[in-house]
Amino acid sequence: MKYDIVVVGGGPAGLAAAIEAKKNGVDNILVIERDRELGGILQQCIHNGFGLHVFKEELTGPEYAEKFITELKNMGIEYKLDTMVLEIGEERVIHAINTVDGFMRIKAGAIILSMGCRERTRGAISIPGSRPAGVFTAGTAQRFVNMEGYMVGKRVVILGSGDIGLIMARRMTLEGAKVLAVAELMPFSGGLTRNIVQCLEDYHIPLYLSHTLMEIKGKDRVEGVVIAEVDKNRKPIPGTEKHYDCDTLLLSVGLIPENEISKNAGIALDPVTSGPIVNESMETSIEGVFACGNVVHVHDLVDFVTAESKRAGKNAAKYIKKEIKADAKTAKTKPGEGIRYIVPHMVRPENVDGTLDLFMRVDNVYKDMNMVVKIDGKEIKRMKKKHLAPGEMESVKIKKEDLGFKEDAVITVQLEKEGA
Amino acid sequence: MYDVAVIGAGIIGTFITRELSKFDLKTVMIDKENDIANGTTKANSAIVHAGYDAKAGTLKGKLNAKGNAMYGKVCEELDVHFKRIGSFVIASNEEEMESVKDLYERGRKNNIPDMKILSQEEVRAMEPNLNEEIIGALYAPTAGIVSPWELAVALAENAADNGAQIKLETEVLGIEKNEEGYVIHTNNGDVKAKYVFNCAGVYAQEINEMVASRSFSIHPRRGQYNILDKSTGDLINHVIFQAPTKLGKGVLVAPTVHGNLLVGPDAEDLEDKENTSTTSDRIEFIREKSRKTTTKVPFNKTITSFAGLRAVSNVGDFIIEESKEAKGFINVAGIESPGLSAAPAIAEYAIDVLKGITGELKERKDFNPRRKPVIRFMELSDEEKSEVIKKDPRYGRIICRCENITEGEIVDAIHRNAGGRTVDGIKRRSRPGMGRCQGGFCGPRVMEILARELKMDIKDVVKDSKEAYILTEETKQNTPEEVVVETLEEIKIS
Ligand SMILES: Cc1cc2nc3c(=O)[nH]c(=O)nc-3n(C[C@H](O)[C@H](O)[C@H](O)COP(=O)(O)OP(=O)(O)OC[C@H]3O[C@@H](n4cnc5c(N)ncnc54)[C@H](O)[C@@H]3O)c2cc1C
Ligand SMILES: Cc1cc2nc3c(=O)[nH]c(=O)nc-3n(C[C@H](O)[C@H](O)[C@H](O)COP(=O)(O)OP(=O)(O)OC[C@H]3O[C@@H](n4cnc5c(N)ncnc54)[C@H](O)[C@@H]3O)c2cc1C
Numbered sequence: 001m002k003y004d005i006v007v008v009g010g011g012p013a014g015l016a017a018a019i020e021a022k023k024n025g026v027d028n029i030l031v032i033e034r035d036r037e038l039g040g041i042l043q044q045c046i047h048n049g050f051g052l053h054v055f056k057e058e059l060t061g062p063e064y065a066e067k068f069i070t071e072l073k074n075m076g077i078e079y080k081l082d083t084m085v086l087e088i089g090e091e092r093v094i095h096a097i098n099t100v101d102g103f104m105r106i107k108a109g110a111i112i113l114s115m116g117c118r119e120r121t122r123g124a125i126s127i128p129g130s131r132p133a134g135v136f137t138a139g140t141a142q143r144f145v146n147m148e149g150y151m152v153g154k155r156v157v158i159l160g161s162g163d164i165g166l167i168m169a170r171r172m173t174l175e176g177a178k179v180l181a182v183a184e185l186m187p188f189s190g191g192l193t194r195n196i197v198q199c200l201e202d203y204h205i206p207l208y209l210s211h212t213l214m215e216i217k218g219k220d221r222v223e224g225v226v227i228a229e230v231d232k233n234r235k236p237i238p239g240t241e242k243h244y245d246c247d248t249l250l251l252s253v254g255l256i257p258e259n260e261i262s263k264n265a266g267i268a269l270d271p272v273t274s275g276p277i278v279n280e281s282m283e284t285s286i287e288g289v290f291a292c293g294n295v296v297h298v299h300d301l302v303d304f305v306t307a308e309s310k311r312a313g314k315n316a317a318k319y320i321k322k323e324i325k326a327d328a329k330t331a332k333t334k335p336g337e338g339i340r341y342i343v344p345h346m347v348r349p350e351n352v353d354g355t356l357d358l359f360m361r362v363d364n365v366y367k368d369m370n371m372v373v374k375i376d377g378k379e380i381k382r383m384k385k386k387h388l389a390p391g392e393m394e395s396v397k398i399k400k401e402d403l404g405f406k407e408d409a410v411i412t413v414q415l416e417k418e419g420a
Numbered sequence: 421m422y423d424v425a426v427i428g429a430g431i432i433g434t435f436i437t438r439e440l441s442k443f444d445l446k447t448v449m450i451d452k453e454n455d456i457a458n459g460t461t462k463a464n465s466a467i468v469h470a471g472y473d474a475k476a477g478t479l480k481g482k483l484n485a486k487g488n489a490m491y492g493k494v495c496e497e498l499d500v501h502f503k504r505i506g507s508f509v510i511a512s513n514e515e516e517m518e519s520v521k522d523l524y525e526r527g528r529k530n531n532i533p534d535m536k537i538l539s540q541e542e543v544r545a546m547e548p549n550l551n552e553e554i555i556g557a558l559y560a561p562t563a564g565i566v567s568p569w570e571l572a573v574a575l576a577e578n579a580a581d582n583g584a585q586i587k588l589e590t591e592v593l594g595i596e597k598n599e600e601g602y603v604i605h606t607n608n609g610d611v612k613a614k615y616v617f618n619c620a621g622v623y624a625q626e627i628n629e630m631v632a633s634r635s636f637s638i639h640p641r642r643g644q645y646n647i648l649d650k651s652t653g654d655l656i657n658h659v660i661f662q663a664p665t666k667l668g669k670g671v672l673v674a675p676t677v678h679g680n681l682l683v684g685p686d687a688e689d690l691e692d693k694e695n696t697s698t699t700s701d702r703i704e705f706i707r708e709k710s711r712k713t714t715t716k717v718p719f720n721k722t723i724t725s726f727a728g729l730r731a732v733s734n735v736g737d738f739i740i741e742e743s744k745e746a747k748g749f750i751n752v753a754g755i756e757s758p759g760l761s762a763a764p765a766i767a768e769y770a771i772d773v774l775k776g777i778t779g780e781l782k783e784r785k786d787f788n789p790r791r792k793p794v795i796r797f798m799e800l801s802d803e804e805k806s807e808v809i810k811k812d813p814r815y816g817r818i819i820c821r822c823e824n825i826t827e828g829e830i831v832d833a834i835h836r837n838a839g840g841r842t843v844d845g846i847k848r849r850s851r852p853g854m855g856r857c858q859g860g861f862c863g864p865r866v867m868e869i870l871a872r873e874l875k876m877d878i879k880d881v882v883k884d885s886k887e888a889y890i891l892t893e894e895t896k897q898n899t900p901e902e903v904v905v906e907t908l909e910e911i912k913i914s
Contacts, residue, residue, distance in 0.1 A: 034818060084818040086798075095802070099813035103806040118821075121858040126646075126722055130697040133883035133890050137860045148864055150879070150891040175895050219694060220887035247892075256856075260822075263651075 004028040004320050006094055006108035008085045008261070011040020012302050013293020013309040014114035015068040020313030022075050026320050030106070031079035032096055038079065039065030040116055042302065046146045047167055053303035064302060088265040092288055110316040113262060113276070113291040114309065117255040117298055125253055129215040134222030138164040138252040142171065151175055153248025157225050158182040159213050161189040163300060165252025170199035180244050183211040183227045185234060188365040190391045192300055214241060222247050255298045272341040273297040279346040280356060281315035281324060282308065290316045297343050297359065300393055304359065325350050329407045336414025338362055347411060349403035356398045360413060362388045368418040373398060376409050384418070422448045425604055425613035427592055427627055430461040431568055432755050433619035434575035435767035441582035444782040448611060449576065449584060450604070452591035454886050455845045456838055457572035459621045462848065463696060463728030465672060465685065466568050467659050469761040470507060470560035472527025472535065479738040481530045484758045487765035488562055494764055497789045498574035500567060501677035507563035507659035508547065510554045512712060516663035520558045527560065534561050549655050549716050563659055567677050568760055569848045573838055578791045580837035587611070589886065595630040597746060615748045615774060622693045622731045624753035632745035636753060640693045640729040643685025644702045649721040649856055653679035660713050671709045673717065678851070683710045683717060685728070696727045723856060730756040740770055748777055797826045820862040822855020830866060834873045841874060843867060844884040
């Protein structure tokens, strides 16, 4: 089998990338999705709040996905469901399997990686105690409740205040369960402010910041958990333990980009994002292999995913048409004070269309700061920010003309105190 | 009426049952749990020790060396993962070097083949990632690693293929002796047998005392572990023990047969024979201790932690003998480490004890030592993968995304003799959920397949033990009033 572009993963990222590539003149495209339907994680997010930026209306996850799925189908883009990519080998040959075609070798002119991410688990954060049933990641619980139609418990404690955890606090409540508490290790929530308000405060669910889980009780099924307050070094403070009688613990302790295939293919990964190192075209360290969406870095809004994926799709098409300048001079991005990471990691101004979008996250909660962009130490942009939090992704647009610089330049973004 | 009843389906009970199935005997194996190997056998270091540890002349010494030598054949017959990767006992100072030399001497008395004392340079050449402070090591090339529950399941399956019966969810509550033999009272009816093997692990004392007065006691000694992501398995290539010192035995760092990294255990005497909880102070302790072996263990790649209970007896050696008070009742008790390593030899020894009571046993001509090979999809070549899917398309559907386990493998694991009936049972047999995401994605799918294949309601699918239910009820069980509230709330949100 042979295609100009093969997209690995049919979530919003993969769909947007495939559609954009087609719009840019490439016809022979295949989307490979391991699940039974297209749409990715959105299919289980039946709450609304999707698409405010892209469609100017509030959609549910499946509705948002449906718009892209319909467009993909109308454009006649090929896709294979229930098909797993096992490996990306030399010369962009993809190994994939399904029950109908069996074992396939697919040769791709360009590849777009859009495998999304997975949730961190209990083991990853080493929660001590017994190992009973009733401990779920929030996403697994979401799949059970929203897609399979089963409840996973009656009295629930949630660890971690990421968006999925917050959304599930509300979902479980609406389904008749009692959510006793949400405990968060950090002194701030990892979720969007609107979700704290709409999912916890509206339902009087207490959020305990600077708290951690001490123990899980119960041999067969969870019978209770103990949470405690932590000090500045995130060590539990003795005497602050609270016991909860519950049958269920949901974990919302972070997402990790799903990059095993990328790693095995030899693609360079960024240890901070756990996703591939990419350039302005969303191209990875292997030529002709692009990446977009949660596989690159965890996004909190699908609209950002869509924007980033369009860029990947368009550039993959340019690559096929040999319109990308591979040997153009290159700058690196570098997170400065207060910034955890920046995507993309490398920029070749000659390949930038109009504006360069930088995506980033801050490393703490800040108030009244300036976000300052510099190229080789020279300030080119400064923006006032009233409120910054690690749970909300920031973006910066830089005009192409501002990018004129010499070889090996460094683009930094940093936070500076208002007035400093 | 059975000829023999084996109480306990751990590695000892399953080995003995398989050994019994070579003879013309009607055999039954009983376990209170709902799966094979749900006791100590599922939570240990999984090391097939070379056998230099135990004192010469003890049963432990004799049976460990012998058992080790038997491992290759039985794992080959049963298609079970086993790798003879060799072990090191490392020394970081002269005093520890002395105890390494003592172990070498002990090993010679136990006839352990090919041992060698390695110099600092030799250690470093073979294991570049070990702590620089190590000055030498004992090398025993015959040590190996195995998948203990895979082996126990395979033994049970092979025994069942050869006619043995398996009764799970059958807890022994009392035993009566009569002229013919024994009546074993269980929560699942009475089981009658002429002879009984007591292989009940930490509960062997209680079982013994159902027919005899106290001749030994057993208490649990917990050991905790960390297990790390597969990307870490190649940090070291051998099983690395620390030299025993006055302060204790240290912890080991070893790859597992599936390519993960195992770090642990500690040792802690407990009262409660059910307490396999992990605790943060002990996990911290083993992590700290492991630094003596290597400072390079990336603990942030931990995928899970677990604990096992050793069945420590007051006798100090394995107890494998007929009860003095109850004829035909054979205790196989106090089987602490190296019980897994010694298990093949323990089984032979135990059968000899039975033969001592019954006289020679008649061998079965039709005994088949092999079980149907397991298709492990990801271990196949591309061409083989292609072929397998053509024959059975279910091998073309990946269920576990981390370990790339196919539906075909899961269905096979359910339908074999001694097949899995729980989410964890399937996980132990074919590994969905053993990976980085620990079942986050595949858990619901595995439950669906279990429910479909076993024709049960998905709500009745459990994680591991009988009471470990996963789902509570179908959604939308709310009363009409509540539904109204829900709609209002939804309106408010948007
Ligand atoms: C609970 C939750 C709530 C959210 N709420 C909001 C919200 O209110 N508003 C909002 O804008 N955004 C929200 N988001 C974020 C948004 O949904 C995600 O950022 C977006 O879905 C990411 O898209 P993606 O395509 O990168 O990844 P995914 O949606 O995860 O898609 C990746 C796809 O790749 C497939 N795949 C992976 N590996 C392979 C392989 N080897 N072979 C074949 N296929 C493969 C997967 O099956 C999957 O379908 C939420 C996310 C979650 C989880
Ligand atoms: C921390 C640790 C590390 C170890 N490391 C190693 C190692 O590296 N190498 C090695 O060789 N050995 C090791 N061992 C020892 C090895 O694991 C044991 O010797 C072995 O698993 C014992 O098997 P078993 O069949 O006797 O016990 P178990 O596996 O506990 O089996 C006993 C069975 O009896 C059943 N049972 C109990 N009571 C009843 C009842 N009333 N009715 C019905 N059924 C009942 C239980 O459910 C259980 O399944 C280790 C042990 C521990 C705890």
